[in-house]
Amino acid sequence: MRFGIVVTDPSDWTARAIASGLERCGAEAVYLNFSELSAPVGAGLRLEADGSDLFGLDGLVVRDLGRSGAVDVAFRFEALCVLQELGLPIVNPPQAISRAANKFATSIALHQSGVPHPRTLVTTSLSAATEFVARHRRAVSKPLFGYKGRGLALLTPEDPSHLREVLAKSGVVYLQEFLESSAPSPRDIRTFVVGGRVAGAIYRVAPPGSWISNLARGGAPVRCPLTPEIEDLALRAAAAVGTVYSGVDLLETSGGLSVLEVNGTPSGWGVFQAWGIDVGEMIASAVLRIAEGSL
Ligand SMILES: Nc1ncnc2c1ncn2[C@@H]1O[C@H](COP(=O)(O)OP(=O)(O)O)[C@@H](O)[C@H]1O
Ligand SMILES: [Mg+2]
Structure with missing residues (x-):
């Protein structure tokens, strides 16, 4: 073949x-x-x-x-x-790639599947966006088609200029409540899911002074042992978006884990670097x- x-x-x-x-x-x-x-x-x-x-x-x-x-x-x-x-x-499948690339579509899919996900607002309205930031006190703005931690901003009600800029440039803003990490320092959990199994997970520890943990933004990959909660949420999130292989990002909070997003074209390098797990073989077999x- x-x-x-x-x-x-x-x-x-x-x-x-x-x-x-x-x-x-x-x-x-x-x-x-x-x-x-x-x-x-x-x-x-x-x-x-x-x-x-x-x-x-x-x-x-x-x-x-x-x-x-x-x-x-x-x-x-x-x-x-x-x-x-x-x-x-x-x-x-193309539909899964598209759903994963579009953060609005991902949020909807996670919500419909009952997967814990931060409160999110996607809006073209400046007043609705301003009201969301005022209500949550701290909100993260993300490009609708963002990746690798690019273009993220932490917003507070005191500085409304970012919302105006994003709406003027993109016409739509994706806002999410800022979740305080319950870990000793900000990090997320990147799980790699292939063919209905979790191949492995890493913590991505954000560099000093940052809350953004993507490896492309200086995050460090550290082994993360799998737990039933991590596996359950990663599998449900991957299934919600319809991926065969994916990288599911989770945050640890005092109220449990929350799924941030599902990546439909993820790199397997981090999980290989930390664990020596070769996801290439698993993807090939799927x-x-x-x-x-x-x-
Ligand atoms: N709502 C949030 N609260 C706290 N940290 C967040 C939140 N959203 C994103 N982050 C941090 O920013 C990183 C990138 O966010 P993510 O939604 O995965 O976008 P990207 O597609 O750019 O990777 C996350 O891995 C996490 O470290
Ligand atoms: Mg991510």
Whole structure:
């Protein structure tokens, strides 16, 4: 069997781990850069990336769709949807990638599944946003399609200028109550879920003076032992968003764990660094089972 791995940087650790996992299972893996994606539509329909005919594959694993703007992301995403409609197994399914990328959609999915999630307001209204920050005293503003801890701000009622700026720039603001970590210093828990199992978890300890714990923002990966509560919430959150593999972020609070978000194209590097757990092999085996119709 031959699988495509959609990735921009072929030296990406997770993409390489998935490719090695597929090869160890006797399958072939080919890297596909969606910045080299074409769809000639005419007498027939083709989809090609990096010279490969995507209809000739047995499945796709999406590690990184590549981004530049909303319009070309819509093209890349639509290509995935077409491939899926024509029967190609895609991991993660396009709907799950889209739900995970859009923090509003994730919040709704978590809420509908009864997964604990901080109180959140998504609004186009300055007065509603101002009222939310006043009520919670401390609120986090996040880009609706944010990642890697970028563009986050901690807001207080004393400084309303950030809300005006975000609304003027984006037209919508995603606000969340700030949850005080019950840990000795701010950290979150990143769990890695594959095929209905939790592969492992790490604490990401925020750097001194910061409350943002993403590894890309200086967070340090530290082993986090699994507990029944962590496993239960991570699995329920992953299922709510519909992912086959995902990174689920949780916060420890005095009232228990709260799920912040589900990442639909997560890196497996942190859990490998801390535990030596190779999620590539697990993702490869899940993809093969899906392609064979047994998952
Ligand atoms: N409501 C919150 N209360 C406290 N800390 C938060 C909250 N939301 C996010 N954080 C911190 O910021 C980090 C990034 O937030 P997250 O929602 O996961 O966005 P991103 O997609 O950028 O990773 C979290 O891992 C956590 O450390
Ligand atoms: Mg996160």
